[in-house]
Amino acid sequence: MTNDVLALYRRYFVDTGYERLGLFTLMAERFAGRRALYPGSFTHVTPAFVYPLTCFVDTDRRAARFFADPAVHDYVNRRKAYPEEPSIRFHRADYTQGFPEVEESFDLLISQYAGFVSQHCKRYLKRDGVLVVNNSHGDASMAWLDPEYALVAAINRRGERFNLVERDLASYFVPKRDIAVTREYIERTRRGVAYTRRANAFVFERIG
Ligand SMILES: C[S@@+](CC[C@H](N)C(=O)[O-])C[C@H]1O[C@@H](n2cnc3c(N)ncnc32)[C@H](O)[C@@H]1O
Structure with a gap:
């Protein structure tokens, strides 16, 4: 990775040990x-x-430059x-x-540290597609309250290793206070x- 644009990936995700490749691999396998x-x-x-077809959305100018650069496609x-061939x-x-x-055309909706994606972008997710969401901005709590989503798994993380928990799901989302x-x-x-x-992330199925 020598290109300046790719440095934006290295600095934020590789150097921090938070690429989360294990998370997406787990999601695709399960x-x-x-x-x-x-x-x-x-x-x-x-x-x-x-995932062979991915669609990224952001307002950030650096993200736009990043995804327009052929070096990113070569890297993928x-x-x-x-x-x-990746799309x-x-x-x-x-x-x-x-x-x-197109609405209802995606199998997976990803919400990571970016606000209420589960609510604003649900319409693009297929019915029976899944949302993977963390709770840092409260979006997992939002999905939990939403009758159009059903909790199907929690995900624990140790470093870059991610594990799926599918039992005792009723024990999550019990407020401390x-x-x-x-x-x-x-x-x-x-x-x-x-x-x-607590869990690193949660998986919800779109049921409505
Ligand atoms: C803290 S970063 C998280 C980046 C990445 N999801 C991750 O997990 O590392 C939040 C990103 O969400 C983008 N963002 C926040 N609200 C947005 C919105 N309403 N529309 C598009 N992008 C948004 C910001 O521009 C920023 O790049």
């Missing part, structure tokens, strides 16, 4: 699917190593785990305002609620 949508991705191109080609799309857009993709966790509360605080049992 939940069938080939098309992934990542709103608020910045330059986190890692899902393209695992070198690291991809599937035989076909990588990028929209420089505010994901709350929508972007030109006696507070009423509502959509309004999460929107106001924009932070994950403190729960008695």
